[in-house]
Amino acid sequence: MDAKEIQELISFIAGSGLDEVSVETGDFKLHIKRHSEVKGVAVAAPVMAAPQALVAAPVVTQSQPVVAESKPIETAAQPAAESPKKLVAIKSPMIGTFYRSSKPENPPYVNVGDEVRKGQVVCIIEAMKLFNEIESEVEGRIVKVLVDNANPVEYDQELFLIEPF
Amino acid sequence: MYKIVADTLFTGKKVVHLPTCQSTNDTAAEFIQSGRAIAGMVIIADGQTKGRGQRGNSWQATPGLNLTLSLIWSPSFIGAADSFMLNMAVSLAIAETVAHFLPDAAVTVKWPNDIYANGQKICGTLIENTLQGAQIRYSIVGIGLNVNQTDFNGIFATSLKLVSGQQQSLPEVFDFLMCRLEKRYLQLQTQGSTPIRQAYLNRLYRRGQPATYTDLRTDVPVIFEGIIEDIDTAGRLLMRTQNSIEIFDLKQIQFNA
Numbered sequence: 001m002d003a004k005e006i007q008e009l010i011s012f013i014a015g016s017g018l019d020e021v022s023v024e025t026g027d028f029k030l031h032i033k034r035h036s037e038v039k040g041v042a043v044a045a046p047v048m049a050a051p052q053a054l055v056a057a058p059v060v061t062q063s064q065p066v067v068a069e070s071k072p073i074e075t076a077a078q079p080a081a082e083s084p085k086k087l088v089a090i091k092s093p094m095i096g097t098f099y100r101s102s103k104p105e106n107p108p109y110v111n112v113g114d115e116v117r118k119g120q121v122v123c124i125i126e127a128m129k130l131f132n133e134i135e136s137e138v139e140g141r142i143v144k145v146l147v148d149n150a151n152p153v154e155y156d157q158e159l160f161l162i163e164p165f
Numbered sequence: 166m167y168k169i170v171a172d173t174l175f176t177g178k179k180v181v182h183l184p185t186c187q188s189t190n191d192t193a194a195e196f197i198q199s200g201r202a203i204a205g206m207v208i209i210a211d212g213q214t215k216g217r218g219q220r221g222n223s224w225q226a227t228p229g230l231n232l233t234l235s236l237i238w239s240p241s242f243i244g245a246a247d248s249f250m251l252n253m254a255v256s257l258a259i260a261e262t263v264a265h266f267l268p269d270a271a272v273t274v275k276w277p278n279d280i281y282a283n284g285q286k287i288c289g290t291l292i293e294n295t296l297q298g299a300q301i302r303y304s305i306v307g308i309g310l311n312v313n314q315t316d317f318n319g320i321f322a323t324s325l326k327l328v329s330g331q332q333q334s335l336p337e338v339f340d341f342l343m344c345r346l347e348k349r350y351l352q353l354q355t356q357g358s359t360p361i362r363q364a365y366l367n368r369l370y371r372r373g374q375p376a377t378y379t380d381l382r383t384d385v386p387v388i389f390e391g392i393i394e395d396i397d398t399a400g401r402l403l404m405r406t407q408n409s410i411e412i413f414d415l416k417q418i419q420f421n422a
Contacts, residue, residue: 093245093299095399097416119297128277128400128415130248131293132301152414155246 088138089146089158096127098147098159108149110160114142122160125153140164167209167336170343175205176236176350177343183208185228187215189235190293190307197295197303202237205347209234209339216309231324232310232339236346237303242354245299249400250358252278252292253365255306258345259288260368263310265341267328273370276393277400277415280310281370285323287311306346312338362396369393377421378404382413388421 092098100108100123110122116136125132140162147159170177186192189208196202212228243250256274263280264272270282280288291307311317311324312333325333353361366372372393380387394410395403402413 093296094248095246095414121295128249128252129290129292130252131291132245132248133293133295135295135297137298 086163087143087161088140088164090122090134090136090138090160090162092125092153092155092157092159093134094125094127094132095155096125096132096153098149098151098153099124099126100145100149102133110142110145112142112145116140116142116162134159136160136162138162138164167339170340172340172344173205173347174351176238176347177205177207177339179203179206181206181208183210185212185214186210188213188307189233190291190305191215193235193237193305193307194293197237197305202303204237204239206237207234207343208237227314227316230314231312232308232335232342234308234339236306236308236343238306238350239303240301240350240354243301245294245296245301247358247398248294248301249277249396249398250353250361251294251301251304251306252290252400253358253361254349254353255290255292255308255346256280257361257365257368258349259290259308259310259342261345262338262342263287263325266325266333266338270328272368274365274368275370275420276396276402282323282325282328285321287323287325287328308342310338310342366395369396371420379419379421380413380417381419382417386419 100110102109102124110116110120116122116139118137118139119135121133122136122142123134125134142160143163144161145159146161147153147157153159167180167182169180181192181196183189183192186208189210192208192210193202193206196206196208210233213233216233240251256278259280260272260274263282264270267282271284273281275281275286278290278292279286280290288308288310290309293305293307294301295303311322311327312335313326314324315327317323325331325338349361375390375392378389378391380389389406391404391406391411393402394405397403397412402418404411404413404418
């Protein structure tokens, strides 16, 4: 099932008057629920919120259970709380182990104070023996390295803070 | 000696054959950096002076006896968080190649990506990706497959020749490997990860069998008995233990003999 089909399903449920629907196949599990207190009036809320969360990660969700109602809260709350203004964070695109150099004997790709170009490799994330070179998506100066070498990192965890030019 | 592979669409259509190099993965990375890489290109060396396993582990191969190569792909359809799919597709293709040349042997994938023949390691892989944002720009798939080497100096390893008792033709093994790799790669692209994942699970070493492992998550390692059940999207191992199912990352568990 792709993101468009999920959206269509949600629209269909929104128009149907049903309060709660579970769909389960071999590959995925989808549970859609309206806000139960405000029956009938709340059609707009789930239709807006749910597709956003689902569109954000259409490929990943295939083999994982999807809980549509929990995601939008997380994504909305995050940006405000974290890094100070102006600074941009380079985040980990996956779960893995953070390495600052290409090989143990080599110097770090970048240090605090270094200028980085767009596309420049700043670190490696190892996930299951796959070594992923992470490139900077911005031009700027490294202000802070947030993770120690060889430490585990989570999906979306901030690795570096960069002051963009 | 290695000709362009005939039966593929793009994999192995450009082959750079070197008598020796430090590491075929490093040479492949240089081709990418200098803009000379094309998807499907293969760097193959008779001998490596600084062959690498994972993160600095050295890889020993006697020159001219084995396949040591790096293949460059550009799998922009795979998101960074799903890169384990690539690991599964590659492991599977190698296992199928080994099984083709060793029809009587038990050929399995030891999680996450070593290939075993009759319980001994026959092939190692080292995949290095370049990410642009959340997409994979280039993948370098480094493969070291033991073909005609028979003396491993006491290391717990085997080769096609040791298992089959027959000398194998390197170009023949190379051709077959390239075809299988491309087949699984294209399957990943067109059908997604589900069929690959199922085939990978079917080949998984010790899956469904009670065996002994060491839990490395605590300060004092704990030996326990468990059964490999499944893997999650990130490639982590789901292990059934006495009371529950536990999830293990790569460095959190050791397979005991």
